[in-house]
Amino acid sequence: MKLAIVVYQDLTLLDLVGFTDAIQRLKTMKFLPDLQIQYFAYRADVSDTFGFKVQVDLVQPDLSTFDLVFIPGGFGTRTLIHDATFVRWLRSAQKIPLKISVCTGSLLLGAAGFLENRKATTHFDEYNLLHQYTSEVVKADLVEDQGIVTGGAVATSILVGLHTCQILTGKTQAMEIAKRMGLPDLYENADVQIY
Amino acid sequence: MKLAIVVYQDLTLLDLVGFTDAIQRLKTMKFLPDLQIQYFAYRADVSDTFGFKVQVDLVQPDLSTFDLVFIPGGFGTRTLIHDATFVRWLRSAQKIPLKISVCTGSLLLGAAGFLENRKATTHFDEYNLLHQYTSEVVKADLVEDQGIVTGGAVATSILVGLHTCQILTGKTQAMEIAKRMGLPDLYENADVQIY
Numbered sequence: 001m002k003l004a005i006v007v008y009q010d011l012t013l014l015d016l017v018g019f020t021d022a023i024q025r026l027k028t029m030k031f032l033p034d035l036q037i038q039y040f041a042y043r044a045d046v047s048d049t050f051g052f053k054v055q056v057d058l059v060q061p062d063l064s065t066f067d068l069v070f071i072p073g074g075f076g077t078r079t080l081i082h083d084a085t086f087v088r089w090l091r092s093a094q095k096i097p098l099k100i101s102v103c104t105g106s107l108l109l110g111a112a113g114f115l116e117n118r119k120a121t122t123h124f125d126e127y128n129l130l131h132q133y134t135s136e137v138v139k140a141d142l143v144e145d146q147g148i149v150t151g152g153a154v155a156t157s158i159l160v161g162l163h164t165c166q167i168l169t170g171k172t173q174a175m176e177i178a179k180r181m182g183l184p185d186l187y188e189n190a191d192v193q194i195y
Numbered sequence: 196m197k198l199a200i201v202v203y204q205d206l207t208l209l210d211l212v213g214f215t216d217a218i219q220r221l222k223t224m225k226f227l228p229d230l231q232i233q234y235f236a237y238r239a240d241v242s243d244t245f246g247f248k249v250q251v252d253l254v255q256p257d258l259s260t261f262d263l264v265f266i267p268g269g270f271g272t273r274t275l276i277h278d279a280t281f282v283r284w285l286r287s288a289q290k291i292p293l294k295i296s297v298c299t300g301s302l303l304l305g306a307a308g309f310l311e312n313r314k315a316t317t318h319f320d321e322y323n324l325l326h327q328y329t330s331e332v333v334k335a336d337l338v339e340d341q342g343i344v345t346g347g348a349v350a351t352s353i354l355v356g357l358h359t360c361q362i363l364t365g366k367t368q369a370m371e372i373a374k375r376m377g378l379p380d381l382y383e384n385a386d387v388q389i390y
Contacts, residue, residue, distance in 0.1 A: 153377025
């Protein structure tokens, strides 16, 4: 099981880390001990909006052989949706069966064409911007539609991580992870829409 | 307003980033535009349990002149509580009026003697380990006792960030930040104990 995490300048670090904290527990709690996680960058230097550096494994590798791809949101998305080189690179993830984003990361999935005929969500301030890419913008914490999982504002990053754990291993395992993180209520009571 | 963040090998990244995401919004939303945040390490190389590197500003500086100090939890705490050099360094934060931790970070506040005559909390698996340092272990999401703020398991990191925003600027501002992060319910409904 190989997870590609796509990172770029001016991402929101909590979008990334809320997701990875849950996901990495698939390894430490031995639900998915052979899970491999790699960080792939658009350009070599990556830091969040506040200058927190993110170390990367490779720059612009072909993404087609991965089992799942995750992309966080952030201010950087506003320019990347218009960046043809970035969009072309991200399209190498076309055949990945599970594509996941948090917050404005869904704008990037949209720019790559991955949200065509799919319902999706994003940060509540960016619903209008997402409309152009998707069959329907759903106002929910998390939307899953046939291989596309999108989350709302930054605080959904943990929920998106837990939901991805559920897809990969089952609800029982995801709930065990949620409990370990001290967050079973968020996992149980979130507004999750599955199509 | 100067915030010192103490980092060390084998910390839990979400403990740190859940807190800083909320806190940095004090700057971007202009509630506290002159807030300065610096990362101070016990040793120069710092990464989380999964090898995610954390860049630091200084190694073992004197902490006495800061307005608040934050320390995340992580597996590294289990050895640091017995590390006399680390504990001596952390004690340079003695006079900082507001000391904050998430998860097992409170064990480090305890090892430095900061929890004497204070109630505190930690990850639910480590209540027994915290007993030796504090007047009372409180089983809550967040405990505030006269300048000491401690959070529970990793998922409370955002709550601890929001509560710190509340202490620094007020409840209205903290709620605005919680809404921006998409998390007003967690902020309103959490089990917060103030003494």
